[in-house]
Amino acid sequence: MCEKPNNTGGDYIVVKALDNGVTIIGLTRGKDTKFHHSEKLDKGEIMVAQFTEHTSAIKIRGKVEVLTKNGKMRTDE
């Protein structure tokens, strides 16, 4: 990861919704873990997102395909 002045040089991931009503929730970085943002996707919609100084983890509800530098995965049917 290359260090940028605003620390937004984190990895990108791609999430593709395979159903309507998929939810992606951003979890805060640091000692406390809180939901700070949620995003709804419908079938076929794609979100490209980056881990930043504010977000260290995400939680995904629903049927998706996820692409990261670690590989491609799908939620179980």
Ligand code: TRP
């Ligand atoms: N606030 C936590 C942190 O920055 C968020 C987090 C990252 C987390 N990975 C996790 C919470 C795994 C539970 C499980 O580390």
